[in-house]
Amino acid sequence: MNKPTLISFKLCPYVQRSVITLLEKKVDYEIKYIDLSNKPDWFLKISPLGRVPVLQVGEDVLFESAVINEYLDEVSPPSIHPESPLTKAKHRAWIEFASALLVDQYFLTMTKEQAEFEKRKGEIINKYKQLEAILPEPKNGALYFSGDRFHLIDTSYAPGFMRFAILQSALPELDLDKDFPKVRTWVKTLLSKESVQKSVLPEVPEEYIRYIKDHKSYLGSLLK
Numbered sequence: 001m002n003k004p005t006l007i008s009f010k011l012c013p014y015v016q017r018s019v020i021t022l023l024e025k026k027v028d029y030e031i032k033y034i035d036l037s038n039k040p041d042w043f044l045k046i047s048p049l050g051r052v053p054v055l056q057v058g059e060d061v062l063f064e065s066a067v068i069n070e071y072l073d074e075v076s077p078p079s080i081h082p083e084s085p086l087t088k089a090k091h092r093a094w095i096e097f098a099s100a101l102l103v104d105q106y107f108l109t110m111t112k113e114q115a116e117f118e119k120r121k122g123e124i125i126n127k128y129k130q131l132e133a134i135l136p137e138p139k140n141g142a143l144y145f146s147g148d149r150f151h152l153i154d155t156s157y158a159p160g161f162m163r164f165a166i167l168q169s170a171l172p173e174l175d176l177d178k179d180f181p182k183v184r185t186w187v188k189t190l191l192s193k194e195s196v197q198k199s200v201l202p203e204v205p206e207e208y209i210r211y212i213k214d215h216k217s218y219l220g221s222l223l224k
């Protein structure tokens with residue numbers, strides 16, 4: 001495989017999914033950061049939707065984090081995606097669910113309206129309730145989506161979980177998973193993984209909080 005280049009925006013959770021995959025699969029890669037509020041022309045030429053992540057592989061360009069991650073998984077065995085078509089289809093479906101959770105998280109952090117904030121908070125708690133119902137039992141205090149092994153699907157949840165943890169450190173009462181012990185164990189397991197911890201630059205927690213405050217959102221006004 002040509003050494004791939006990942007086009008990134010520092011704070012993007014979708015890019016972070018691909019970084020975790022690259023680190024887990026020990027793929028040698030380069031990363032280029034762009035500013036999404038001032039997209040360079042070369043980026044607009046190669047990114048069909050003007051979004052990150054984009055993965056350049058030689059002359060080829062891939063977009064959409066779930067697709068990029070499946071490609072990376074296939075070209076760097078052993079696979080961390082299920083083999084059985086049915087289980088794989090279920091994982092893909094719950095990866096979409098993770099994307100919906102990221103959308104809720106984005107609006108929770110960005111809305112200027114308290115009512116919208118409360119609505120998103122309820123939707124996130126409801127999604128946690130749905131996840132709690134399908135997660136297996138933890139073993140020895142650890143849990144991944146499908147039990148005791150890390151899969152591609154875990155890369156799609158970790159960035160959102162990391163952002164919720166950053167938010168909670170600036171607003172302790174925003175304890176969204178408090179009633180969901182399995183979700184909580186899953187969060188703890190993922191956030192303690194080296195690939196997850198190394199998937200963002202060290203300044204990201206501080207910049208994430210600053211980004212939300214600068215936006216003058218309702219949540220921004222509550223953060224320490």
Ligand SMILES: N[C@@H](CCC(=O)N[C@@H](CS)C(=O)NCC(=O)O)C(=O)O
Nearest residue numbers: 012013014036050051052053064065
């Ligand atoms: N479904 C896409 C979502 C990617 C996405 O929404 N990326 C955001 C940044 S986190 C983006 O590039 N937005 C374009 C913009 O802000 O103009 C994926 O999974 O890759």
